[in-house]
Amino acid sequence: MNNCTEADEYLESLWYINEKSQGAVSDICEHNVSRLSEDTRGGLSDEIIEKLVSENFIEIDEAGKSIKLTPKGLERARHIVRAHRLAERLLYDVMGKNIEDGACEFEHIVTMELVDSICTLLGHPKECPHGLPIPQGKCCELSAKSVNSSVIHLDELDIGKYARIAYVNCPNDQLIHRLNGLSIRPGVTVKLHQSYPTFVIECEGMHIALDNELAENICVWRESEFIDGSKLVAKTKKRKFPFLGRLKK
Amino acid sequence: MDKVRKVLILGLPNSGKTQICNNLTGTYNLVANYHHTTIDVNRAYYEHGGVLFELYDVPGLYCLYANSEEELLVRNLIFSEEPDVLLFCLDANLLKQSLMLGIELMELGIPIVIALNAIDETSKKGIWIDTAVLSSTLGVPVVESIAIRGIGTRKLKNAIEKARVPKASIYYGDIVEAGVAKVVQELPEDFPFKRKTAMLLLLNDRFLEKDLISTCTTDQYSDIQKSITAITSQFVGSIGKAIYYKRSEWVDQLSEKIVKTQQFDQRSMAKTFAKMSRNIVTGIPILGMIILITYFLVVKVAEKITFIMESYLWKPVIDKISGFVTSPFWWDFLLGSHGVLSLGLGGAVLTVLPILSVFFIVFNVLEDIGYVPNLTVLTRRFFSKVGLSGYSIMPIVLGFGCKTMATFTTRTISSDKEKYIAIFLIAFALPCAPQIGLTMGMMGKVGFKAFMIVLAVLLFTELTAGVLLNLIMKDDTKNTYLQALPAIRIPNVFAVLKKTYYRLYMFLKEALPIFLFSAVVLFTLERTGLLELTKRLLAPVINNFLGLPNDMVDVLLLVLARREAAAAVIMDLIDKGRLNFNQAIVSVTLTTMFVPCFANLGAIIKEIGFRRAMIAAFFITTSSILIAGALNKILLFFNHG
Ligand SMILES: [Zn+2]
Ligand SMILES: [Zn+2]
Ligand SMILES: [Zn+2]
Numbered sequence: 001m002n003n004c005t006e007a008d009e010y011l012e013s014l015w016y017i018n019e020k021s022q023g024a025v026s027d028i029c030e031h032n033v034s035r036l037s038e039d040t041r042g043g044l045s046d047e048i049i050e051k052l053v054s055e056n057f058i059e060i061d062e063a064g065k066s067i068k069l070t071p072k073g074l075e076r077a078r079h080i081v082r083a084h085r086l087a088e089r090l091l092y093d094v095m096g097k098n099i100e101d102g103a104c105e106f107e108h109i110v111t112m113e114l115v116d117s118i119c120t121l122l123g124h125p126k127e128c129p130h131g132l133p134i135p136q137g138k139c140c141e142l143s144a145k146s147v148n149s150s151v152i153h154l155d156e157l158d159i160g161k162y163a164r165i166a167y168v169n170c171p172n173d174q175l176i177h178r179l180n181g182l183s184i185r186p187g188v189t190v191k192l193h194q195s196y197p198t199f200v201i202e203c204e205g206m207h208i209a210l211d212n213e214l215a216e217n218i219c220v221w222r223e224s225e226f227i228d229g230s231k232l233v234a235k236t237k238k239r240k241f242p243f244l245g246r247l248k249k
Numbered sequence: 250m251d252k253v254r255k256v257l258i259l260g261l262p263n264s265g266k267t268q269i270c271n272n273l274t275g276t277y278n279l280v281a282n283y284h285h286t287t288i289d290v291n292r293a294y295y296e297h298g299g300v301l302f303e304l305y306d307v308p309g310l311y312c313l314y315a316n317s318e319e320e321l322l323v324r325n326l327i328f329s330e331e332p333d334v335l336l337f338c339l340d341a342n343l344l345k346q347s348l349m350l351g352i353e354l355m356e357l358g359i360p361i362v363i364a365l366n367a368i369d370e371t372s373k374k375g376i377w378i379d380t381a382v383l384s385s386t387l388g389v390p391v392v393e394s395i396a397i398r399g400i401g402t403r404k405l406k407n408a409i410e411k412a413r414v415p416k417a418s419i420y421y422g423d424i425v426e427a428g429v430a431k432v433v434q435e436l437p438e439d440f441p442f443k444r445k446t447a448m449l450l451l452l453n454d455r456f457l458e459k460d461l462i463s464t465c466t467t468d469q470y471s472d473i474q475k476s477i478t479a480i481t482s483q484f485v486g487s488i489g490k491a492i493y494y495k496r497s498e499w500v501d502q503l504s505e506k507i508v509k510t511q512q513f514d515q516r517s518m519a520k521t522f523a524k525m526s527r528n529i530v531t532g533i534p535i536l537g538m539i540i541l542i543t544y545f546l547v548v549k550v551a552e553k554i555t556f557i558m559e560s561y562l563w564k565p566v567i568d569k570i571s572g573f574v575t576s577p578f579w580w581d582f583l584l585g586s587h588g589v590l591s592l593g594l595g596g597a598v599l600t601v602l603p604i605l606s607v608f609f610i611v612f613n614v615l616e617d618i619g620y621v622p623n624l625t626v627l628t629r630r631f632f633s634k635v636g637l638s639g640y641s642i643m644p645i646v647l648g649f650g651c652k653t654m655a656t657f658t659t660r661t662i663s664s665d666k667e668k669y670i671a672i673f674l675i676a677f678a679l680p681c682a683p684q685i686g687l688t689m690g691m692m693g694k695v696g697f698k699a700f701m702i703v704l705a706v707l708l709f710t711e712l713t714a715g716v717l718l719n720l721i722m723k724d725d726t727k728n729t730y731l732q733a734l735p736a737i738r739i740p741n742v743f744a745v746l747k748k749t750y751y752r753l754y755m756f757l758k759e760a761l762p763i764f765l766f767s768a769v770v771l772f773t774l775e776r777t778g779l780l781e782l783t784k785r786l787l788a789p790v791i792n793n794f795l796g797l798p799n800d801m802v803d804v805l806l807l808v809l810a811r812r813e814a815a816a817a818v819i820m821d822l823i824d825k826g827r828l829n830f831n832q833a834i835v836s837v838t839l840t841t842m843f844v845p846c847f848a849n850l851g852a853i854i855k856e857i858g859f860r861r862a863m864i865a866a867f868f869i870t871t872s873s874i875l876i877a878g879a880l881n882k883i884l885l886f887f888n889h890g
Contacts, residue, residue: 130487130490131487131489131490170490173453173487173489174316175729175731176487176489176490176493177311177312177314177316177452177489177493178311178316178729178731179731180312180349180493180496180497181311181312181346181349181350182311182346182731182733183345183349185493185497187497187501193524193527194524194527194528194626196529197529197626197627197628197629197630197631198527198625198626198627198629198630198730200527200626200734204343204344204345204346205342205343205344205374206342206343206346206733206734207523207733207734207735207736208731208732208733208734209625209626209629209730209731209732209733209734210729210730210731210732211629211729211730211731213729214729214730214731
């Protein structure tokens with residue numbers, strides 16, 4: 001690992017620490033966090049810290065105890081985290097792969113433009129497969145929604161069409177329980193029956209009415225996978241849940 | 250019999266629980282083809298093999314995590330009653346959704362028996378469920394049933410005795426399992442279902458946390474809190490998602506094992522009708538047609554029934570009695586204008602009963618085919634204008650059936666603001682099923698135009714009240730609208746008739762004594778001169794402001810007792826020509842809005858407390874008089890009386 005990548009990993013770790021202290025759930029690249037604390041304690045990475053300070057990414061108080069991200073550092077960290085979580089989404093949704101392995105390498109090599117196009121391809125997801133927020137990019141603000149994306153929002157689906165749910169941006173915890181009770185979850189195939197005055201979908205044999213906001217948060221694969229309903233029975237791909245039970249240690 | 254075995258029937262909403270309960274016990278509870286019909290717990294008993302079984306029919310639920318008071322009620326019942334057997338009513342049409350609930354029930358460690366219900370519908374769809382594999386995989390007896398036709402009842406009775414603790418369980422991974430074990434240890438000794446409780450606490454169940462605070466010492470509670478934070482922070486991301494993924498995986502694997510499909514796209518009439526009833530272009534005309542047909546049936550057919558009953562049943566009997574009674578006092582008591590027979594019995598049986606019979610048949614058909622919930626699709630946007638974004642639509646639509654029941658179903662609303670608005674609107678200008686029937690009956694005597702005017706006024710009032718309340722009240726949590734719609738089905742004639750019979754029976758049982766009693770009270774008031782006094786006192790309001798004759802005082806007094814009784818008198822007044830076109834409209838509008846009936850008031854108090862209920866009732870009563878007065882002036886302006 002070269003210095004440049006290592007520096008990035010520190011910034012990312014700092015972002016997680018920030019996020020965690022603001023009540024967010026958990027950190028992902030745990031290896032970095034532990035190493036960061038080790039490294040700073042043992043003073044092993046002076047070189048990198050100096051580099052980060054000199055490039056104005058972080059500030060260190062006089063006592064040398066607390067490290068703070070500068071606006072510039074925050075921006076850089078934000079980009080890395082965004083890339084990391086989008087990469088997870090991509091690997092998990094598209095490839096059905098173990099999400100932890102590739103994501104950390106990925107985040108260091110992709111450019112801003114590439115990240116934005118991946119974001120667009122995935123329909124601007126709001127959270128990673130772990131349920132952690134993905135920092136928004138310019139593309140999300142412009143909300144150049146469907147043009148280039150393979151994942152579209154349910155409200156963009158044509159009426160009468162089938163689609164498989166890619167992921168659901170879950171606005172709140174309670175909703176997870178309700179959605180699961182109704183079997184609205186990734187991997188399940190739904191049919192859009194109507195969109196006005198209220199969205200009605202068919203899901204596992206059940207008709208469900210939902211409001212526009214929720215329809216926007218349900219993201220589905222573009223129809224290429226399912227041309228028509230008759231092919232639907234084709235088993236939904238077996239999904240592994242590799243991130244479950246990942247331990248910190 | 251020394252021992253009573255408690256059996257709790259659980260399942261998704263609308264999965265046939267009540268029907269199964271009725272089949273098993275031979276009792277009758279209203280069954281409807283939509284969700285949330287069982288709002289309170291029904292208990293019934295039956296005997297089998299020398300053992301007495303106590304059956305609890307409870308509201309349906311999707312998971313044990315409580316989202317609302319209603320779901321909490323069910324969970325508390327499981328936790329507090331600790332039933333001997335869970336009868337899990339598995340809706341074969343909604344296999345995956347049911348299994349999702351099923352795995353949670355199985356984790357409780359209570360002996361379970363499964364009723365695989367509605368298999369007739371799945372086989373029509375070409376779906377075959379391997380009951381034997383399901384039974385052997387889960388390790389519990391599974392009985393196929395078609396509850397609506399009573400099939401499978403005897404087998405079920407036998408199976409309940411053989412209920413087993415299921416052997417199926419999910420391993421949630423090291424972190425969750427270790428965490429659950431830790432929390433289980435920390436929970437107070439006497440806490441029931443510790444594993445499930447621990448699991449729900451990990452999922453951040455707010456109701457359970459409240460329970461915990463009240464039963465634990467502060468130390469215990471903070472220990473538990475600490476463990477939970479420790480576990481969740483070990484976790485990558487949301488623990489809720491992780492747990493649900495494990496369950497989904499389990500459900501997918503199991504259903505793959507037991508379901509065999511022959512897929513063909515079935516396009517049934519019922520499906521097309523469901524679609525049409527929800528689409529705005531076809532849905533609104535369908536709604537209009539339904540109202541028109543109902544109006545025609547209620548007015549014309551009920552009129553015929555009344556006529557036949559009057560000439561062949563009532564008249565001969567009354568003439569006989571009239572001949573017997575010689576004392577003028579008793580004649581007046583029985584057959585006078587406030588007579589127990591003429592006003593009390595006659596009003597109930599002759600005037601109200603035919604209308605209600607016809608109306609209930611129509612309404613029960615609509616209910617049975619599952620039309621009602623589809624209305625929410627059509628009306629959601631409209632309701633959002635009055636501050637009702639999500640869950641409250643269903644209670645309001647149910648309010649057309651019965652206000653009291655609808656008021657109880659507002660428990661599903663978690664936003665306080667929405668709940669209050671819904672309760673208020675249900676109590677205010679929303680006519681309930683008997684009222685709609687009676688309004689049609691009353692207005693039918695004056696003309697369709699009058700009926701439409703009344704409807705328009707009520708709608709306008711309701712909207713204004715909703716918009717105002719929405720403006721006045723502070724916003725709180727926003728509800729997401731997510732509503733499962735039942736499949737539309739061909740009406741079951743037998744079920745509809747049976748339900749109509751029971752609804753009428755309930756009406757007579759509840760209302761007839763009140764009809765008779767109010768006649769006696771009115772008779773007494775008249776004899777003592779108090780009625781005259783009241784009329785004179787109220788004259789300025791009744792005569793001048795509302796433009797109604799003095800007789801309306803009787804009506805208003807009757808409204809307090811029972812709306813149907815008031816309606817009977819109004820119809821009588823219209824028949825006698827004492828209410829003209831305008832006055833008929835004003836009096837019907839007034840009595841529809843006027844103070845909520847006792848049952849409804851009781852429900853309101855239960856849901857939002859005495860003080861707020863009284864404020865609402867006061868507001869409703871005053872505004873109903875003001876609105877009726879204004880309506881009178883407007884009608885006079887256009888129609889010159
Ligand atoms: Zn990383
Ligand atoms: Zn993630
Ligand atoms: Zn984007």
